[in-house]
Amino acid sequence: MKFGKPVILTLTILALSTQTYAAQNAEALFDAKCAMCHTKTRPADMSKVTAPALMGVMRHVKMTYPKKEDAIKFMVDYVLEPSKEKAICMPEKMKRFGLMPSQKGNVTKEELEVITIWMFDNFPPKGFRGMRQQN
C-alpha cells in the first residue's frame, strides 16, 4: 500500500508534535496535576495561596535531600502517601495549609518521576533565598 501525500503529511505532523510533547511533557504534567495548588512563580497575592509555591517547596526539599535521587524518591513517595511525619516543610506551613491531600488517582508513579526530576532541575530559581526575600 502506498501512502498518499495527506497521510504522509499527517504522519510528519504527528511525529513533530510528539517530539515537542516530550520536551514539554514534564512541565505540562506539572501544570495539569500540581500547579492548581503549587504556583511556579512568586504568588502576587499571598492571601489566596493554598499551598507552598514550587520554589519554596524545592528549597526545603533540597535542604533535607540534597542528592537528586534521594529527593526524587522522597517526593514520589510523599505525593502518593503524604504524612506529617515525613513532611519536610516548615511546621508553620503545615499549620497554615494542612497536610497535602494524597494525589493517588490524579497522578501515576511514572508521571511523578518525570515531574519531580523537572522540579529538581529547575527549582528553586537561581538566587532564591526564601519567600519573604524580594530577590
Ligand code: HEC
Ligand atoms: C490540592 C492541593 C495540592 C495539589 C494538587 C498538590 N499539592 Fe503538593 N502540597 C500541598 C500542600 C498544602 C502542601 C504543604 C503541606 C505538606 O507538606 O503536606 C504540599 C507539599 C508538597 C511537597 C513538600 C512535601 C513536604 O514534605 O512538606 C511536595 C514535594 C509536593 N507538595 C509536591 C507536589 C506535586 C509533585 C504535585 C503534583 C503531582 C502536588 N504536590 C500537588 C497541596 C497540593
